[in-house]
Amino acid sequence: MKFPVKFINDNLIINYKNECFVYYHLKDYNYGYLSEDEKMRIHNMLNEIFTQHNSSDVHMLVIGAESSISNMNESFKKEIRGDLKDIAVEHIDDITEELTKKYGKNQVKYRHYIGFKLNTLIEDINLKNILKELKLGFIDFANSVNSMFINDFTKVNSVDIEKYKKLEKLLYKRVNKRFRLEKITSKDYGYIINHLYCKNKCAYEDYSYKPKPVELGGLYDILRLSDSFISEKEKYLKISNDDNKEYVSYLVVSNVTSELDFPGSEILFDEASLDFPIDVSIRFNVLQNKEALTKVRNKSKELKDLDEHILTSNNDSSSSLVDARDNANELEAVLDKTKESMYKLNYVVRISANSLETLEERVSTVKDFYSDYKVVVERPFGDMLNFQYEFLPASEIMVNDYIQYVTSDFIASLGFGATSKLGEENGIYIGYNLDNNKIVNIKPAIAAQGIKGSITNSPSMAFVGATGNGKSMLSDLIDYYCALLGSKLLIIDPKSERGNWKEDLIYLRDHINIINLTSDIENKGLLDPYNLFDLKMAETIAVEILSYLTGITIKDSKRFPVLKKYISLISDGNNPCMTKIVEALKNSDNEVAKEIGIHIESFVDLGFSILLFGDGETEKKIDVSKAINIIQIEDLKLPDKEIEQKDYSSMEILSIAMLMVVSYFAVEFIEDDRSVFKISHLDEAWVMSKVQQGRVLVNKLVRVGRSKNSGASIATQSALDLDDDAKNNIGMKFVFRSTKIEEIEADLDFLGLEVNKENIDAIKNLETGQCLFQDIYGHIGRLDVDLVFSDLFNAFDTRPPMNKEGEENV
Template identity: 25%
Template sequence: MGEEWTRITPFPLDTNPLKVEVIVVLQFPIHRIENNLVITKSEDIWSYYRVFENTVGINEQEALENLVYRLEKLAWQLSGFLEIDYKILPVPVDIEARISKLQNQYEGKYASVGSYYAERLRDILIEEAKDTVEYKFFIGIKLERKENEGDNILGTTIRSLKGLNRYVQRLSGYNGIDGELLNQYRESEESAFATLSSYLPATRAKKEELHYLLRHFFTRGMKNERENDESISSLTEGILHQSDAGFIRIQQLEDESYCAFLPVTEFPVDMNGRAWSYFFQELGFPVEVHIRTHYKEKKDDYSETNKIKRRFRDQDSQLLQANEDEDSLINAGRTLLHELENDIKNQGKPLLRTYTHFVVWGMTKSECRSRVTRLKRAFKDRGVEVLQPLADQLLLFHQSIPGADIVAPDWEQILTPESFSDSLFSLTRKVGNTVGFYLGKDITSPGETVENSPFLVFYHPFLGQLGLKGSKYSSPHVTISGPTGMGKSFLLKDILLNAIFFGAKILMTDPKNEVEKKFKATIGEEQSPFADLIESFNYITFSSDKRDAGKLDPLTFLEGEEAHDTAVAILEYLAELQSQERNIKTAIYKGVRHVLTTERKPGLLKVVKYLQSSEDKEVQNVGDLLYEVGTNGVAKLMFSNGDVSGISLKEQVNILQIQNLTLPEDGEKPATRDEHIAVALMIPLAKFATKFARDDSQTKITIFEEAWMLTNTGQGHKLIKEMLRTGRSLRSAVYIVTQSTVDYNRADVKEGIGTKFSFKAKTIEEAGNIIEFLGIEDNKENRELLKNLSEGQCVMEDIYGRTAKIQIDVPFNEWKDAFNTKEEDKGRRETEEAFI
């Protein structure tokens, strides 16, 4: 057995008898967990904190720079604690638990149908999103003990006796912690929490969170189930094997997984934009991160820079001998070193001696190996070198445990506070709600699609008004904007069907008269939960037929001043009066007031007759015009003699449809008489919806399709503002579906909207308007993003003010068919695409 075969390693490499195996025995470091404190067996105490996730909007450079600044300052300020433990834990999204909680909120007539679809969704997502995780962030700080006895001989003797006493207690099986010992660390813990909280939103970690963290180490890739007694021994149950170099196999009773620890071996000179503890979240599989930082005194940091200077001198000498030009990277490094030396000397800037390693796992070694390869390649593209060591896997496993000593010192990398801040620690991607129905995927990063993005988006339509902690808006109202054909109606119908499972009552205006036709065309003759759902809706169709005349006459379903103002607004709009025609306006006011006060059954036709009987010829002419308009075509919906029967809204879902309505071009002012009438019809339609929304006996959603038409009338805009203002108190959400956000991009309106969905912008100007509406950074990248959105893609701002580019994804085929508003292509698509 020659010396060349001797190797110190924490595991048997193989069974070759010529090799000498030296087993390194590592003692489990944790003695006890007390609240957020980890007490080690060497009586060191670490305090752990849960850092809340930070998010930045799309291309929000200013917000990103703010996070970098805070991380830099934090790294600087924590130097007083000598040793810090940063952890990023990927927590699996528990699809079953979320769907179960969602089902528990279903009630009313459609609860059973909702459960049917929830169970289908659960099965789909468990299969398609099995590796989906949410990242949680923790920071552990090694506390300093405040000595009370002084540094004299007597104090040293007393501490020695106490230490001996605790040693005897441990031998006897006593697990208690000396209260005085904890008191000696209290001041340090409070200082640590205050320092951390000054730069990052954080809270003291719960004991349950630390238990979960600890249990996770022994169940990576498997179900993390805590034992009932939650003792340290039960949390750390598991057998670790390292029979395969570079991997650890974790064995539980009925399951096993493979994991690999990958330390960083080299960071680039320029760390700007590397996002080295953030970007991997896009990879589609879980990645765990452990960053240990160790601080030394100023003289040690200064000595470190001197070492590097000597290396540069050696390199200069070698280049001179080889007669080669100096490398640009070396030159840049020399400049940075000079700046660092001055900062250490003059400002006391600390150096962070870091030990960073990433952890990936898989249910098979092959899966784990594939993920290792992908992770290494991804980091290499960013100039960061990571290695899969053959012999240090168990050492790195041990080093990742809270409170453990650094036992793999070979992987030390020295960082400055600036280079550490470029990690973007605590940054994550999240938009939407934690519990809600599945809406789609976050596809903000280039190249992401609904097929490869790991970021699920959930949405709950009835959380906005609850004033949730951390929310920016306390409003249930929603806007959905964008040009025709990009997915507005598709998204709206997805929300509509999911909302009814919560027992909400729905009133939807459908000026295009397409919902019933599209829905029923997809159900066929066979009975199904979807068919039952669609058939049960109350479709209220308004037409130009005589039987529908007067059904939207405001004098028949409104009362008092509201009836008066709405009737005046309709008549003035239809008459297209100019501001100087005050005599006609006065006549209309008097006519409406006269009919309301004298007629037992008031109606707009009676007002028209009042105008026709006027002695003023101009008023007569307007009366004649309004009579012709109100007794012909679809406009007769607004005119009656007061003898029409009311509209029943007894069903949970009510859809108001108007046939043969000639709508103006997208977002344009009406250009013809028919278009003018179509806009006028929106006034009583909106008033009818407002009356529905005022009933506060149950939760409601009022949907305005083509709501941009309302803003073509002052009355319509006033109505929307009123509903946005009062909706929360009336348990009523308003959904505004419109071509453009320009009419809602006002502080008094948009602040009343809780969630915003913005589809493609047709022009750069429209992109700028959407940017202002969403409150995101106005830059070239965001304008281009909005202009290049594809069908089904939109930018979402949730109630927390978070923004992301998302792809709407409906998992049920029958829903997709019913939501599709495109003309049947009769094979034209296949013909066109056949030769691509």
Template identity: 25%
Template structure:
């Protein structure tokens, strides 16, 4: 029963000493997030691991582990509270706790995949002190563990023995660094060992780490009497676990991606691989023997007149290919065994999950078995520090290093931030029948913090806090924008939402007037009362001049913006005299402002109307008529009223009666009303730029229908300046538009640190390029098949994932509606 013995003796730092005198180094592999559909990126990752396994061959034994690390959601949300505004503390505290409750209610204990690599050090290159070595190994081989402890050998091992391995471990650590490996701490290595005895048992990870000690690792009672699973009793609780063994892969292992496939299940699954390098001489002998057996089989089938089996032909091809491969110096065969481990609170739940794993893996081309009587043996065989026993040939795989690399170790679908607000779920590019099933099948929540990009967070690939949200009308971009705005409104941030469609007030008012919401969610209603709504309605005289450049802009910027505004309704092209007179009038009015006079853009028009030259006078009269009694009154007034306030913490600026052209319309086709609306949008954009220029406070601006700003060169200049503000100030711009074309301009592509791209049928190749995805037919089809509420998300680490947006709170979702269901639409769904 030596196989059922715990291999661990003791440990120091990231090294573990086994009962047989082997020393193993333990390393955490930092996860890599790769869109599985990016074939070039996927292939490059596998090549890197193939090269690493070639370097690792000299170490002979290693162990790949993927286990579910506790997400520590409560701790993360507590850290997030540091960014909450004082006047939103109660409301934010409630909803952050609700986030934790709802996610744990849906998923149980939240986990994320943690990847551990254990490698047996090369003992033959280590000069261990002879006397110390003799004493220790003599103790191991002649006395029981209890006597070793009584004699004090544990202490001798910890302080003296491990020092002999410092140089060898340093070399191994440098090698592991090529795949992003970092040393485990001693507390972590104790927990990784202890976890094997805690699977399926509720326990506190922080408590386990605080109380970490080698003596307590195996403090669990294991009951092996139940077929196909084990019952564990410990920590005052019990749980069940079941090992599934991988029996068969694809012939060439291509695309197997075992570790990644296991993560796509709706519950946590562990994957372990124990591997051992085989000597070249043994491999050549085995290959020759196998080749001879295949030839004899073929001859026998020919002799009796049968056709040669396809399996014989395939095996013969693979053997010949392997013969060619092992002639290369860096190619070796590895023997390895892979297991998947599931747990459950009951035997029934555990075995049901095992069957689900088996079916899922079969659909991926991987055959698994659920051993009935070998569960306890597998438990001990896969404990850390136990070398692979190749005398037991059951379930043994034989591949070269590239076969091992195909398992996709270290890849995890991860996007967003570690500390942030919940915004949705990762969709691992699977096919679903609707958005609800896509959400229901995901175990990968996405969190997002809007102000981390310019904080120089380790690993971040951008310093820009700006966010791009693009996509065709009706796909969900406004819903996402409003969700982010509500979250930011809880933060210690001054926020502004530009709402040209006047949607937000309508739905927020509807929610606030709901008796059920007022009764059940008073904190939310009180928070919504903090929203300061400003409706820029030209029919209301109190709004006239609210966006007058003369009033709210410095002189230099005002000059440029006035010309932009008037250029929308009057062409100065070929009219040099009129243009010159106009510019002189602007200069005069700005000088009068500097002298303390109350003036506005209307005075520029008045000067032109009084000009001696008839042509200039007529131009002034035309501009007077165009700007009088129209939406242009918002920008052209006499300076008698204040411009928009920059003091409110949460502001929503609406524009009434704005006639916005379609994104596909050419500027030449704009109507007069649309030209005037464009002028107002430019002035509003300039106001937003000024809004974010206070270095003493964090600011966020949401600009809906933002493509209006970039429909010509002047608007693009305003928008570009707004983005530059965020780099040196604490300002984040949320640019909500139907097109990615402006973002794709090469000289500006780095200005958006984060992007959410909903489907836009006419720009799918551009969308994929912008989102770091390959423009393959498969990816184009993936965009086409996305449901309303799904998008691609590229975070500030440069990672991209397909996501399903979700708001966890019904009372919030009611405030984000952009389309109201009709009775007929509801009836349509009734008959599905």
């Protein structure tokens, strides 16, 4: 049997018949949780790709390769920087060991390729062309002789190559309008052929191949890609390479017993749920309407004759035969009415395993999988090598016994290129995708680097959902890993839930700084803006804080100018501080100023207000030089979310003012030192969203990080707590369970999902520790958070002690 591939040049590939194909990689597109209208839009775009080209032969190829968890983490370890590198490397090794126990050594990753046969241009027949064709004929004859003796190499005329490249450019413009199609290179062809022949088993990202030129003009080594020992049995192939041995079997679709409903028939998308990789080859040729009608009418006649024969034998027609006749009649009517083409299709599935026992188990599983879609697959005897060749790029349909005649709608309904992929190839392991049971990794800093394919350049993250469903657990996990990888963290902890980290994360004890802001006299003025910021910034923040405490807005033409005047007056003096502002207002001859000063003074005597009102002389500074810095304010009293702002108590108002100052400090933190990635974590952000000054501050916290190699981590109870400016600048989004319809609808809008019963139920039915996750590429899926180690779970568990007893880790 002659090896089909003859020549590779960039994304061109020529077979032994001198037919030229061109292949593209179809970029994965998110398919999970889309509306029916959106799925239909994708279906129609795929349909256009199949119907608007001029190729008579199209090849859809799905390659499912196993990528090593160990290799994945080894490559990630090379990216680690910072003082905690040794701890991080040891930790990742421990994770690798645990994930291997849980998932096995490998994970499945699919790549989708689509190939078209290029039609040759019809040239004018003249003497010059005749002479040129004679010359090319002699070259082809010489090549065929050479190939008999030098079977590894073949020469292809450069004139043909240039002609095919021009045709490829025209085709690419036509088919690339709807989907992101990448022109593949020789690397992809080498990877596909090596994969099919069980050679050089590694992840695509780690694979390299470049055709080896032998002489100028284009001699390339191709056969070495498939240099394997193949033993063909009736039901499988045994493929051997050095110490590696695999068993490969092929299944082919022999019958589609009923029409596939769309949406709901995306077989290629649903195959990702299998816990082992498979490959799929779908080849189809266009049949013009007239030829297609003839085929269908002949088929109808065959079915009718078969049905009549059964009746004459006093037997009843089977239901499948009746359905087949109905489908044939319906298809004939459609073709007659629409004048559309049909497609002659061969659909083959490739299954491989390291042992015969495993191979048989996988074959049985795949048969059951297709049976659920009313699709019959068979395992032909004696044709395994033919199907091996049929999978190769630029090959052809090798076995014609299982041809199916379908419309373009059938092909577009299969879900080619659809994915539920989440996260990065390697990175911080945060859990697994419940929709396909695959590992989910993230890299919080990567969005700001303009990664190809991402839909955002924001490294900020948002965690939304009702209290007690796992927001803090996941956000703390990500913070923890970022610190290990060399990032700096500032965590604003208004409920003082992280005071145990030094004890529970003992190996990070020297790198954790818990700043517990108490009302002790030695902390006087610690949060005074003039103690934390430069003079200009301090004056601005003082205006914001005192305006909020007194309820004075910029629209108050009587009081706001007075307040602003006295703040500026103190700012221009020696050792400015908040206490001096209050004294200047209170002792003023201006009655309005005096009234404002007395109002503010009523706050000064409240508990921890000593932090906010310094004397300008004795204040110490907040140190955030360590990897993990946690700011906690003792006795902070946050209002309930349901309470209106006008009903806040004086302590609640003062608590929010404190949070505002700390949040401004967080903004300054992330603006410092662009060489280090920084995260500023604001917990209970809904409190800030209740006041205008707070909303502006949250927006700034999210927006500033994009240009400062920094990200904000915002945890709140609903997307309703974030305004449009903040939501538009969030990169990764984590939506946990909620039961309030209004909040669920806002969360779905935040994710860009349609508000329908299915998606509402998806959020309602999430369990504790589960969320809908949208990564920086726009992919959405159900994430099950996995902390792996009990010590991390215990450190990040914020439940009251009475709720922890006797419960298993989630």
